[in-house]
Amino acid sequence: MSTFALIGAGPGLGLATARRFGAAGHSVALISRSAQHLDELTTALTGDGVEAHGFPADVLEPASLTAALEAAAEVAGPVEILQYSPVPRADFMKPVVDTTAGDLDAPLGFSVKGPVTCVSAVLPGMREVGRGTVLFVNGASAVRPNPDRAGTSVAFAAESAYARMLHDALAPENIHVAQLIVPGAIRPEAEHSSPDVLAGRLLDIHRKRDGFRHYAEPMPD
Template sequence: MVCVVGAGPGLGLASARAFAAAGYDVALLGRREAALTELAARVDADGHGVDVGWAAVDVGDEAALAAAVGRIVEHTGRLDVLHHNVSLFRSGGILATSTADLLGDLAVGTASLLGAVRAALPALTAAGGSVVVTGGGAADRPMPGALTLGVQKAAVRNLLLAMAGELAEAGVHAATLTVRGTLAPGTPFDPRAVAARLLALAEQRHRPREEWTVLHELTGHEPDDTRTGDAVVEGGLGQPS
């Protein structure tokens, strides 16, 4: 079972389809029930014969997120992969962005990773699972006019790196993929291509622990063999190299 936290019609859907094609049952978490119902139907329509479920939740609400993850685990009996695919885009410069805006966006785009992992950890530990996170190039190349986006992406990358060692001790693999481009069909950043990389990273959990790596990039110039998830920039088991 894969749980996609922050499921939407772009990468969230592509990720769900990629994991479903690999035989994973799928759970979708997002804010709007109607949108999730439509996404689940589109995954079902691919005909892979997996179970697809969903739960509408505000991922910035830690208690609600924990309850949603708990219901999924209780219903399915297991959780193999947690895919955190959350960010909040807010247009605005210095004068248009308040400290409350920044903290609120961090609660959604960054703190939701901690909340989801805390809720999912017992099930992930039991399954020898994986946590994969969608990162973005704004983490170290901030986007002008969208102040909080880069802060979210830098913080979520740092948070996963900080958690990776403890997760590994629990037998849970962790990886983040920094996507250095704009998602668009027919480009190196086609959501389907990004989803394939995320699936490959999640599958690292089947390798020996000493081969687990945390920080990965998609630059758009990778050779074909990076589809195996081996395009590492730095970091193994939470320690920068």
């Protein structure tokens, strides 16, 4: 059984995506800061018949991320699908004129160093089995900078550049890297951006392996 590892497990999109990939036959490794949170999510997934395990880690602490992904591979097998979709902190979203150089340290650690750490941890296993998928989920500021959310705009743009370079570099190795842009808020009632709909899109992107950037819905002008 292949392993789906989710960075930024939560009760919304994270849980919906874990359910969808679990129902498709993948074991699930959930990674989040809160051990209690992970226990609740793994209990819910186990109740749905999904093999799920939780591994505490903080995306701003690279050593903890590496340790969590290594533990996941030991418990459930090499990670063949990695989804990086933690929710940015509110303090990343200062207006650009109020943003200092120091204010960018955490957003860049969150959206650049975190993904690089995760990919470095799972790439050897993907290469060993000869296949893999890496999924990045970002908001609209990844492609359209928002002056009121400077930290995430700068960091998401850097994450997008990294992901695009990975897409090009790893395609010859049968490792597909893709990005899903979610322009609006993720809400249960949203037609295109509900957790369940987005989870279906992510599974579809994994299966079709077609192109790098995808949009949950058209970007508003």
